[in-house]
Structure formats: C-alpha cells, structure tokens
Amino acid sequence: MRANPEVLILEDDAETLDELQTHFTRKRFHPLAARSASRALSLLEHNRYSSRPVLAIVDWDLGKAPDRSASSGDVLSRLARELRECAVIVYSQNIDAFNVRSQIQRSHPRALLHDKRDGDASLLERVDRMLDRTVGDLRIHDGTVVVHIPSLDQHHHREAIRLVVHHPDIVTFHSDTATKAVRRFGEWLTAHDSAVRLVSHGNRKYRLAVTVSEVPSPPDADG
Amino acid sequence: MGVSDDRSMLGVLAPDRGRSVLVVTDDGELAVAVRDTVPPAIALVRDARPGDAAEIAAACLPWPWMVVGGTPALTPEVTALLRDRPVLILWLGPLAAGLPADVRRFDRPAALLEAVAAACHADVGGMRLAPGSGVELRDGTLVRGATLEALVAAHPRPIALSSRSFHTVSGTLARHASAWQPQREGALVTLVPASRMAARA
Numbered sequence: 084m085r086a087n088p089e090v091l092i093l094e095d096d097a098e099t100l101d102e103l104q105t106h107f108t109r110k111r112f113h114p115l116a117a118r119s120a121s122r123a124l125s126l127l128e129h130n131r132y133s134s135r136p137v138l139a140i141v142d143w144d145l146g147k148a149p150d151r152s153a154s155s156g157d158v159l160s161r162l163a164r165e166l167r168e169c170a171v172i173v174y175s176q177n178i179d180a181f182n183v184r185s186q187i188q189r190s191h192p193r194a195l196l197h198d199k200r201d202g203d204a205s206l207l208e209r210v211d212r213m214l215d216r217t218v219g220d221l222r223i224h225d226g227t228v229v230v231h232i233p234s235l236d237q238h239h240h241r242e243a244i245r246l247v248v249h250h251p252d253i254v255t256f257h258s259d260t261a262t263k264a265v266r267r268f269g270e271w272l273t274a275h276d277s278a279v280r281l282v283s284h285g286n287r288k289y290r291l292a293v294t295v296s297e298v299p300s301p302p303d304a305d306g
Numbered sequence: 307m308g309v310s311d312d313r314s315m316l317g318v319l320a321p322d323r324g325r326s327v328l329v330v331t332d333d334g335e336l337a338v339a340v341r342d343t344v345p346p347a348i349a350l351v352r353d354a355r356p357g358d359a360a361e362i363a364a365a366c367l368p369w370p371w372m373v374v375g376g377t378p379a380l381t382p383e384v385t386a387l388l389r390d391r392p393v394l395i396l397w398l399g400p401l402a403a404g405l406p407a408d409v410r411r412f413d414r415p416a417a418l419l420e421a422v423a424a425a426c427h428a429d430v431g432g433m434r435l436a437p438g439s440g441v442e443l444r445d446g447t448l449v450r451g452a453t454l455e456a457l458v459a460a461h462p463r464p465i466a467l468s469s470r471s472f473h474t475v476s477g478t479l480a481r482h483a484s485a486w487q488p489q490r491e492g493a494l495v496t497l498v499p500a501s502r503m504a505a506r507a
Contacts, residue, residue: 163317185334188341188353191317251347253324253438282448284439286323 087227088137088241089113091169093123093158095147099203103140106207110214110226112137120145120153127161135257136169137226137245140210142199143175143187159190167193168245168254168261170213174199174206218250219279219293221272229268231275243268246281246291253290262287318352319365324438325349325455326366327422330359330384331376336398336415340374343419347437348426359384368452369393371459372425374418378402392456392465396421408466408494425459430497431486433458443482451478457488457497464494 090112094100100116107114115136117123123141139162143155155173162171174197177183187194197206214226222230229238229247242264246254256262269281269289282292327349329337337353344351349371354362360383363370369391373384376398385404388395395409398418412418428435432444440450441458453471467475467488472495475488479500489498 157315160315160317164315164320167320167322181335181338182333184338184341185353188337188351189316189318189334192350192352193346251437255322284323285450288323288438290437 087111087113088244089115089135091115091117091123091126091136091139091141091162093117093120093140093145093155094142095119095145096142099142102203103207110211112226119148119150120155120158121150123158124153124161127158127166135166135241135261137241137248138210138214139166139169139171140206141171141173141194143173143183144177144199156186156190159187159194163191163193166257168249168256170245170248171195172197172206172210176200213248216247216250218247218291220277221247221279221291223247231272231277234275236275238268238271240264240268243271246289250291253284253288256287256289262289265289316358318354318362319358321365321367322350323367325371325435327351327372327374328354328359328363328366328370329374329376330354330356330380332356336374336376336418339415339419340422343422344426348435356380360387363387371452371455372396372422374398374422375402380404389466392453392467392471394425394456394460394465406466408464410463428459428461430458430461431499433484433486433497435459443484445482447482449478449482451475454478457495461497464491464496466493467495 090107092103092114094103095118100118104114104116115126117126141155141158145155162169171191171194173187173194175183176199178196178198215223220232222232223244224230229243242261256265272279272281279291279293282290327340327344329340329351331337334353341351352362356377356379360381363384370393372394373388374396378400380402389406395405396418397409397411398415401409401411434442435455436442436448440448441454442448453475456465472488472490479487485500486497487500488495
C-alpha cells in the first residue's frame with residue numbers, strides 16, 4: 084500500500100511557512116500547514132481518521148499568528164495525547180530558557196527541541212537526517228518508502244516509515260489497522276532476511292532492533 | 307506561545323506503559339537537566355509540580371521507574387506510591403516527609419545527574435535496561451517486568467521489595483537460567499550472582 088506521509092507544520096511567519104511547505108512537497112510529503120495553533124488543531128481534528136502525520140514541526144513562539152485563541156502548547160498537548168506515534172520537533176528563539184523547555188516538556192514530554200537562532204536551513208537539515216535515515220540494512224528514501232538495501236526492494240506503508248524514523252524508540256500505534264500494517268512490515272523484514280527485526284512490547288507498542296539475538300518473552304505478572 | 311490554562315489537557319498526563327522518570331520540582335529546572343541526561347530510548351521524563359505529581363505518576367504505567375525530587379513536600383498519594391512500589395528515588399536537598407528509607411539524597415545536582423545516568427546505563431552481568439521497557443538478559447532475551455527493571459537499575463544498591471514481587475523476579479530469573487538472583491536482607495533486596503547464593507546454601 085502506498086500512502087504518502089503527512090507532516091504538520093505550525094509556523095506563524097508566512098514566508099517561513101511557505102519555505103517549509105515547499106521543502107516537504109518536494110520530498111513528496113503532504114504538508115498540513117498552519118499559521119495559528121487553532122488552525123493546526125482544526126487540521127488535526129478534520130484529518131483525524133484519514134491522516135496521522137509522521138512528523139510535526141511546531142514553532143513555539145506564535146507572536147505573528149493571525150488567531151491567538153489557542154497556543155503552541157495546546158497543539159503539543161493534543162499531539163502528545165492523541166498522536167503519540169508522531170515525531171515532534173519544537174523550535175524557539177528561547178529554547179535555552181529552562182522555563183520554556185519545561186513548558187514544552189509538560190505539553191509534550193517526547194518533543195525534540197531545536198534552536199530557531201540556528202536558522203531554517205539547520206532545522207531542515209535535521210528533519211532530512213530524520214527522514215532519510217538508515218537503520219541496519221534499511222534506508223528511508225524520499226521520506227516515503229523503506230528500502231531494503233541489499234535487495235533494493237521497497238516497502239511503502241507509512242507505519243514502516245514511522246518505525247524507522249523513531250528507531251530505537253518504541254512507537255505506540257493507534258489502531259488495529261496500523262498494527263496489522265506493522266506486522267506485515269515485520270513479515271516483510273523476515274522474508275528479506277533483514278538485519279532489522281520488529282520487536283513487540285505488547286499493547287500496540289513496537290520498535291525495530293538491529294541486533295539479531297533478542298527474543299521477546301511474555302510479560303511478567305508484576306507489570 | 308505558552309500553554310493553556312486547562313492543565314488536565316497537558317501531554318505529560320497522557321498514560322503510557324513505557325519506562326518513565328517522574329521529576330517533581332517547584333519550577334521544572336531539575337527536570338530539564340534530567341531530560342538532558344536520560345537517553346530518550348531508555349525512559350520518558352515527566353516534569354511534574356507537587357500539585358500534579360500524583361496525577362502524572364498515575365499516568366506512568368504500571369508505575370514510575372524512577373522519581374527524582376527537589377521539593378520539600380509531597381502529597382500523601384505520591385509518598386504512598388513510593389512506599390508501596392519498587393521505585394528508584396533520588397532526591398536533591400532536604401527530603402520530603404514520608405519518603406521510604408531507600409531514597410538516595412544528594413546535595414549537588416551534578417552528583418544526582420550522575421546517579422541518574424548510571425541507572426540508565428546499568429549493566430548487571432549482561433542484564434541491561436531494554437529500550438522503552440523491560441530488561442535484556444545476557445542472551446538477548448527481552449523480559450518485561452517493572453520490578454526487575456528497578457533491581458537492575460539500582461544495582462548494587464538494594465531496594466525495598468514486597469515478598470510477592472521478590473518471588474516474581476526470582477521465578478523470572480530462574481526460568482531464564484540467569485546467573486543472577488534477588489537476595490533479601492530484611493526489607494531490602496538486591497541482585498547477587500546465583501553462584502554466591504548457592505555457596506551460602
């Protein structure tokens with residue numbers, strides 16, 4: 084199944100938003116772009132059943148937003164609660180300030196932080212490193228397919244991309260459909276004799292492991 | 307900028323079964339430092355205030371792996387959790403009332419952060435914390451169980467453990483023919499080489 088992954092972009096500066104949108108469109112992503120937090124929340128709400136962004140890029144400082152009825156913290160909290168499998172990068176001019184970092188972490192404990200003073204190019208470089216990464220004998224190509232390097236075979240499902248992007252972290256998937264896609268990806272890895280294996284942690288939680296000796300066992304009674 | 311007033315919507319309250327470090331402070335500064343110390347693949351750092359620590363602790367399933375504090379007061383719900391469950395407790399400055407005896411107290415943030423890092427990278431005869439949750443045994447087997455995670459991370463220090471948890475861990479390690487076993491000294495339990503226990507017997 085081919086499904087181009089979405090990326091949520093929340094940036095109050097129109098010019099920067101346009102640059103980011105262009106960058107992701109060129110990389111074959113479907114950008115969900117918003118200049119205000121309320122618009123971003125609305126995009127997430129309207130795409131709730133059809134789209135689950137692989138990545139969200141959130142500007143913490145929304146001073147130029149046309150509508151200030153919601154905050155970047157509200158968007159981060161929504162992502163943390165309802166789209167846990169989405170990788171999140173938050174950038175700010177004040178990312179060094181501990182109170183800003185603390186607010187971001189309380190809104191989204193898994194958010195990655197980026198210093199806006201390093202410029203947009205630095206942010207895009209970081210995003211590209213995440214989206215074009217290599218794990219074992221797998222590589223993401225153009226952010227849209229996972230390639231098994233020895234055979235050059237491709238796997239197109241976005242949940243597979245999500246697992247590679249998040250490696251070595253665990254990803255919690257939101258539905259039976261998503262977990263079925265993940266298991267199919269696991270079978271695909273086995274069929275290709277890949278050095279990367281799918282590890283289940285139960286409760287729709289999966290991660291990729293490059294080591295070959297790990298065998299999951301049933302959970303113990305104490306949690 | 308900032309967050310809404312609706313604290314119940316904060317992402318830090320989202321329940322999750324992955325390994326969690328709960329950091330309870332009045333201003334969040336220590337939580338920022340702990341987050342810089344803990345590898346993201348090992349544990350999620352949850353930044354709590356004394357007033358919402360109980361609610362955030364309840365979102366750490368089955369319970370927080372580690373609690374780091376720097377506040378002189380905790381609610382009774384939090385201290386009850388810390389007494390009832392095998393949780394690593396590291397404290398900066400004066401201890402909050404009601405904490406169990408196996409709490410580790412530090413005067414300097416750097417020393418506390420070193421202890422946090424050591425727990426994250428603990429290696430007990432090849433047993434290590436697996437990414438996210440569980441313990442990887444020497445042969446690569448992944449064993450799930452929050453009690454075993456606490457014992458491995460605390461090693462060689464002991465932690466307080468109920469008889470039930472002690473027997474669960476003991477059974478799990480025996481089932482996997484591990485070279486390590488839990489050993490009880492009063493209320494406290496630590497991991498020791500199984501050969502040492504056999505020699506004692």
